[in-house]
Amino acid sequence: MSEWRFWFNGQRGTLLALAIFIAMFAIYLFNHPAIVNNGFTVQGVGNVLQTAANKGVLLALLAIAQTFVVLTAGIDLSVGMIFVLCNVVASFVLVNNLGAAWGMNLGPVFGPLVGVLIVVLVGVACGAVNGAIVIFGRLQPIVATIATSAVFFGIALWMRPQPGATPDFAKALGKFMLSKFYGVIPASMVFLLILVVLMWIPFRRSVLGRATYAVGSSEPAAYMSGMPIRPAKFLAYVWSGFFSGLGGLYITFVTSSGQADSAAAGTYTLNSIAAVVLGGVSLFGGRGSAIGAIFGALAFLTIKDLMFVLNVDPLYQPLLQGVILLIAVSIGSARLFQVRNRLELFG
């Protein structure tokens, strides 16, 4: 009984994000034209889920990226630019016969996989640069990542001044990513689930993962306790770069092209922060989880989609969207109304 209470208290942010998402998605589903017109058919529901998942996974990846850094009480304003840079890189390397220019042909399966690896490595390298600057340069994360994001964007623009892709782009991989299993389960969701199981859960239970939380909660205490502070922080930025890179890879699957789009980068960066907060990750660090952030991202996008199915005048959509987001974020702090000791308001 009491064990459950501790667990519940610890997961409150994540559970709240899940509840908000389910409530919103239910409203969305019941008002979706495909369901309203045809009833709950496997195909209808499957299509709605597939569309939502394909849109949601992208923001979810960036929200996970943001979570790692926010947990250390930092903020990563470069997730959007890493994502754009990786998109551009992917539009060059995701080809069926990588290495053709050097007289090698890696073939239709191995070729794209090496391409995927290169894209991910670029993301990891960007994250490592951020981490190194924050840790060894002792710059504030917000300043460091603003600066590096400009650099990343500059590289992306230099590589691809105009949107486009290599003629030999590997379309098959993208098609598979966006498909669905058994008619209802979106492949992109399965991909995300696998990532969570393979990455997040081991992270949460590793020594470095715990150190990440500790650093965000109280860095001096973590230092005094002899925890690996620097590796934990560095790794947080590397993970952030890794997941931003996956985001860039994913958008390439969707659009089959690369574009150095600074507006998209900025929007995705800010949305990743909104998603993280909605998902119950504390911006003060040390509290929250990537799973919460995923639900935060999905809930965030569902707010947008709700506008659409409820036929809100497009002119008022941003306003209403903002109000709903504010309400949703406020639910998380509703407990402050019960606080009896005013000093706890500032905890």
Place this chain on the structure above:
Amino acid sequence: MDSTNPLFRMESISKRYGGVRALEKAELTVHAGRVHAILGENGAGKSTLIKIMAGVVAPDEGRMLLDGREVSFADPAAANAAGIVCVFQELSLIPELSVADNIVVSHPPTRFGMIDRRAQRRIAEDALQRAGGGDIHPSTPVRDLPLSRRQIVEIAKALARKPRVLILDEATSALSASDVESIFGVIRRLRDEGVALLYISHRMHEITELADVCTVFRNGRNVETYEAGSKTDEQVVELMIGREYHNVFPPKPVRPEAAKPLLEVRNLTWAPRLNGVSLDVSAGEIVGLGGLDGQGQRELLLALFGVLRGTSGDIFVDGQAVSINSPRQAKDDKIGMALIPEDRKTEGLMLPMAVRDNLSFAAMSLFSRGGIIDRGAEQKAIDEMIRLLAIKTDGIAVPAGSLSGGNQQKVVIAKWLMRKPRIILLNDPTRGIDVGTKQEIYQLLRQLADNGAAIILYSTDYDELIGCCDKVLVMYDGAVKRTLTGAGITEKALIASALNIDSDTQGAGAMRPAAQ
């Protein structure tokens, strides 16, 4: 007890911070199986010595020998690995992690590269049990624990590392008498197991009770090492402050019965922590709050200061009923209240900000017009305070965090005195402060009372209640259980009533409280 082969030795250790000499050729020899007390005023170099031992700072010169081999520690992790573990005065717990997570924090048990939660739970329960915290649930987040329980967790965490040298730096400062007793039990057992213990405390009677060997530090040097019990308290204190020492507490004036109390509280309730507290404080009176830790004393002060929501009961100031809903209202001239908080680092000071800014925060309205600060008037008020409290600082532009603990506390007190408050609430103001500064604070309190302030002083130190207060209210379970006045304020009466037992029917057995 092998006196020829010390477990740990520090030889001619020196350390400077900028121009300030913290340690000057200090020596320390630590033997296994002995409790070694380190005494000295704040700023005598004790903390620096400890930090060097624990790998937090590196010495400028000198060497350290462990088992006769020279060692140096790059960081606390290296010192821990060598078996030197420190329970720091500044708590090193991570608030968002659970008690169990914190206890195993540096070396969690792992299986297949991942943290083994079941093993972790076992280690944590075992360590808590040994530290006398069997009542603390290992899954509680540390942020939900009160300060005294956190200190127990801190000790449990140190024990879980199986130390060879265990340093306790003011480790009992927030603990109640019964908790201290159980920690003493732990310390004695560790000593018998052959652990070397370094014990730092400002509470003389704890050192008398526990130590085998004492070393006194003054001005960055070890002035004397002696077998415990070979010197009187007076002699020890003289060694510490380097001058003759008498009478820490100023004399209590004989006051006529006050006609009318300045502050009256009737039936103040904040369930479940406060259950109908009533008290009167007159101008010129120092009223102490006693009792075991956590019986509602802190909540009482916070409730009076308007920090708690949903209190009931009546508060009268000068006979007028008032309602106080925020510190802002409490400090208003109509009420004129000030609270010196318990945790000076979070509730009392903005550590990175200048001493000047810290001093004038609470009194801003006194020297500003239309929202514009009159720098001249501010400067004057600050100079006066620095002189009055003899605050030692390199000017008022340095960050408050750079001052020593005692001087930080003086800044907190000064900041409130600037408003010339009529009612002063103090929450354990001398916790972790050296004897000299304590003495100054006692004198200041008496001086303020003589000038007409009504003072409520909560203290975990019985000597302080006995020496300072005209009246002591002993609290138990959120209510005033007993009022002691004048010569009736004795250690025996305080302890007996703190445990809610009648001192008349109990003999000397009531002197030392057993487990809570």
